[in-house]
Amino acid sequence: MKLAQAIAEDFRRQFDHEPLLVRAPGRINLIGEHTDYNAGFVLPAAIDREMAFAVALNNTDTIRLRAFDLQDAFTTTVDQVHRIESADWANYLLGVVAQFRKRGVAVPGFDCVFGGNVPIGAGLSSSAAVECGLAVALDTLLGTGIDKLDLAFMAQKAEHEYALVQCGIMDQFASLFGQEGHVVRLDCRSMAYEYFPFDTRAVRVVLCNSGVKHSLASSEYNTRRQECEQGVAILQKHYAGIETLRDATPAQVNAHRDELGPVLHKRCLYVVEENARVLAACDALAAHDLAGVGQLMYASHIGLRDQYEVSCQELDVLMEVARATPGVYGARMMGGGFGGCTINLVAVEHADAFVEHMTQAYRERLGLKLETYQTTIVGGVSVMA
Secondary structure, eight states: OHHHHHHHHHHHHHHOSOOEEEEEEEEEESSOOSOGGGTOEEOEEEEEEEEEEEEEEOSSSEEEEEETTTTEEEEEEGGGOOOOTTOHHHHHHHHHHHHHHHTTOOOOOEEEEEEEOOOTTSSSOHHHHHHHHHHHHHHHHHTOOOOHHHHHHHHHHHIIIIIOOOOOSHHHHHHHHOBTTEEEEEETTTOOEEEEEOOTTTEEEEEEEEEEEOTHHHHHHHHHHHHHHHHHHHHHTTOTTOSSGGGOOHHHHHHTHHHHHHHHHHHHHHHHHHHHHHHHHHHHHHTTOHHHHHHHHHHHHHHHHHTSOOOOHHHHHHHHHHHTSTTEEEEEEOSSSSEEEEEEEEEGGGHHHHHHHHHHHHHHHHSOOOEEEEEOBOOOSEEOO
16 A cells, blocks of 8 residues: 555646556466466466556546656656557557557546666566556546456557567466466466466465676577467477467377477477376365475476476576475466576475575575565456545
């Protein structure tokens, strides 16, 4: 509430009228990495790191945006909304406005102040929180009543067209559909979803931020997508039912190892096995088997490191140290790769000692400072007032 109050007070100072308040959470992904763009399964949750918005219509044709954390502002008129090369943060918001207008919604002028505590560049989807927060605020103020799943796709399109990031749907979905105390399994093909209880009072979700983001990340991400498509094209010559790697089995991938070649074979096998791990993790959660979930997380990291090859030394060190630390059920890298956070499941009574040990070990092993975040699982985007 303190964050929202600070945002609201800044709004009143800047614009001198009363705003609507909206909170939009970041997200974790328990397991299921690089599976979303292969029409597979993911298992995210919304977390208590969030963006807060104060938004109100202003009875003009002018859009006035203010980034509270950056102490920066951007102004344009409604009819001049387009992608701005020099306005990094504003593009996420302008992209959302553009999506409403594409649906034929007449968006009038409005004022907006936003800010939050979702770490930038840590793989917790601060961008999706920004997009989804404004989308819900505008939907509420304009009374458009747009379906929540449509809002998720609109936010995704905003990122594609204005931030120029070809993201999957997981981040926006998790921010909007999060449910307190639950992770949500999403089928990225059908968009069917199911909630699974996950009590963060019984086990802590601790994120360890490597503090690095290698320049490889974006180019290698695109390369991995292309490699998956190449693998599918080869497998389709032999199996009529394969549309994406979601449809393939390990036996099918292994049967064409020579034709795929060593690189495509590894990429395809990782995705097929990771999809199976998501389903197995859901079974383990349903059986209250945290140790089982943890073993699947370790396997996910090893697959990302050795088969998908998107890890890095910093993430590997964090996983290895965590695995040898008392009270840890599981750990793995989270996100696209080459930096960002590891996600760790830690017994409550060991959480503080875990943080202390990881911080010291990271400094000793790599000479780097470690930021950690203990998170709880919360509900998705909501209107506060």
